[in-house]
Amino acid sequence: MSIEKVAEKEIERxxxxxxxxxxxxxxxxxxxxxxxxxxxxxxxxxxxxxxxSGKNIPLTSSEILSLIKPPPxxxxxxxxxxxxxxxxxxxxxxxxxxxxxxxxxxSLTDVGLTLISPSLDSPSFAAYVLQHHQDALxxxxxxxxxxxxxxxxxxxxxxxxxxxxxxxxxxxxxxxQLMQKAMWGxxxxxxxxxxxxxxxxxDGVKTLVDVGGSSGICLNMIMNKFHAIKKGINFDLPExxxxxxxxxxxxxxxxxxxxxxxxxxxxDAIFMKxxxxxxxxEECQTIMNNCYRALxxxxxxxxxxxxxxxxxxxxxRSRALLEGDVFVMATYQAKGRERTEMEFKKMxxxxxxxxxxxxxxxxxxxVMEFQK
Numbered sequence: 001m002s003i004e005k006v007a008e009k010e011i012e013r014x015x016x017x018x019x020x021x022x023x024x025x026x027x028x029x030x031x032x033x034x035x036x037x038x039x040x041x042x043x044x045x046x047x048x049x050x051x052x053s054g055k056n057i058p059l060t061s062s063e064i065l066s067l068i069k070p071p072p073x074x075x076x077x078x079x080x081x082x083x084x085x086x087x088x089x090x091x092x093x094x095x096x097x098x099x100x101x102x103x104x105x106x107s108l109t110d111v112g113l114t115l116i117s118p119s120l121d122s123p124s125f126a127a128y129v130l131q132h133h134q135d136a137l138x139x140x141x142x143x144x145x146x147x148x149x150x151x152x153x154x155x156x157x158x159x160x161x162x163x164x165x166x167x168x169x170x171x172x173x174x175x176x177q178l179m180q181k182a183m184w185g186x187x188x189x190x191x192x193x194x195x196x197x198x199x200x201x202x203d204g205v206k207t208l209v210d211v212g213g214s215s216g217i218c219l220n221m222i223m224n225k226f227h228a229i230k231k232g233i234n235f236d237l238p239e240x241x242x243x244x245x246x247x248x249x250x251x252x253x254x255x256x257x258x259x260x261x262x263x264x265x266x267x268d269a270i271f272m273k274x275x276x277x278x279x280x281x282e283e284c285q286t287i288m289n290n291c292y293r294a295l296x297x298x299x300x301x302x303x304x305x306x307x308x309x310x311x312x313x314x315x316x317r318s319r320a321l322l323e324g325d326v327f328v329m330a331t332y333q334a335k336g337r338e339r340t341e342m343e344f345k346k347m348x349x350x351x352x353x354x355x356x357x358x359x360x361x362x363x364x365x366x367v368m369e370f371q372k
Contacts, residue, residue: 034091037084039133041093042126044068046081047115050108058097058105061085088112118181123188127181132327134175136160136168140330147334155330165331170239180214187273190365191218194304195225197361201302201369202269207231209267209294211260211287212275214240220250222271233265261286264294273304273365276339277324278332281347288351292372300371301348306338307358307366317363324364344368 041047049067050059061082065072085106089096093115094106108116114125131137136156143155156165169176202208202222208229210219216234223229231252234241238257256265261283264270270291276284291301308325309318325338339347345356348370355371 033087035129035133037087038093038129041084041088042115042129044072044081045117046085047108047112047126048117050106051113051116056107056113058095058107060103060105064106118185123185125185127178128183128185131178131182134178136175137165137331144326144330147329151334154333156332183214183274184217186364187218190273190304190362191221193361194367195221198359198367201359201367202226202229205229205267205269207233207267207269209233209235209265209270211235211264211270211272211291213244213271215244216250216253216255218273219253219271223250223252231267233267235260235265260290262290264290266294266296268296268299270294270299270301271304272301274306276303276305276344278328278336280333280335280337283336284347285351288347288353288370291370292351292353295372297372300369301353303344303368303370304365305344305368306364307344307368308338308340310340310342320364341366341368 045068046064049064049069050056052067052069059067061078064085065076065078065081082104085094086096086104088094089106091111092109093112095109097105097107099105114123115129116124117126118124136159139159140155143153143158146153146158147155154164156168157163160168163171169179205226206229208219208222208231210216210232213219213234213236216232219232219234223232229252232250232254234244234253234255235258236244236255237259241255241257244255258265260275264287276287279287288301295301306321306324308321309315312318312322321338328336328338341358344358348356348368351370353370353372355369357369359367359369361367
């Protein structure tokens with residue numbers, strides 16, 4: 001082959017590579033269209049409309065609009081709805097079928113089925129979608145670069161008059177309720193997996209403390225499965241447990257208010273779920289030191305947290321975990337973060353815990369044991 005032909009083929013190869021790179025960057029730049037389309041179809045109650053018959057049969061966008069409750073205004077545009085459906089079909093939220101007359105119909109995939117309201121099926125990620133895309137949270141993303149320039153700033157505070165995310169949830173009852181629904185939509189399937197697959201994890205535990213237990217529902221689920229646990233302590237902020245005590249009265253569970261940065265009630269084991277993720281290394285060290293002091297010899301902390309992969313790859317699991325980590329940076333604290341298994345292990349050992357193990361029961365949450 002002549003030198004000219006070799007050069008021509010190399011130019012072709014480089015051109016193709018460059019073209020693919022530009023296409024990839026175009027997709028990344030427009031990626032905001034995906035969560036915003038997801039937010040729109042949840043607000044429109046599209047998944048509920050598609051599933052209300054329970055048959056999940058393929059429907060046109062016009063048919064879906066006609067099934068939405070309450071009925072949308074007559075100005076509603078099936079063409080614009082179809083554009084959202086097409087994009088989300090490309091991300092496996094919907095199945096798309098096209099008949100001989102070029103009519104497009106859509107049904108829910110397994111991914112789309114997670115958006116059905118709890119009243120129709122349970123659990124639901126619909127509230128999780130809406131919670132993540134509130135103005136107060138979404139606006140924080142525009143200040144994400146500030147977290148790099150100064151790790152002491154909080155992007156959320158910068159766009160919300162100096163109010164932190166936790167303060168924001170606490171001051172607005174409607175927002176707080178949405179947060180609770182969102183967290184329960186994520187928690188319930190994980191908790192079912194935990195109590196079904198965490199073999200021997202609660203053996204010997206008679207008193208279990210749930211740090212950051214909110215309503216106490218997760219603690220109740222554990223105690224209903226593991227009857228040897230006779231006493232449960234739901235530990236959270238005083239205002240949180242005051243509401244929980246009014247709303248829920250679970251057998252064997254006491255609601256105790258306090259501050260985990262000061263002290264934690266004593267028990268044979270301490271359970272926590274998505275607690276360490278939003279705090280700095282120093283704050284996590286304080287929490288774990290308080291856990292250590294609250295446990296007898298042989299007692300343990302059972303922490304259920306997102307655990308980052310050691311190597312960044314393009315798997316869905318890695319992407320979900322790394323995206324969640326950056327969400328924490330934008331919404332909670334610039335130095336609040338998710339951690340790798342090794343980082344959690346080192347944290348536990350530095351607090352005096354003698355043994356550590358990680359159990360991978362779930363694609364997102366990892367169960368970690370720190371034994372005293």
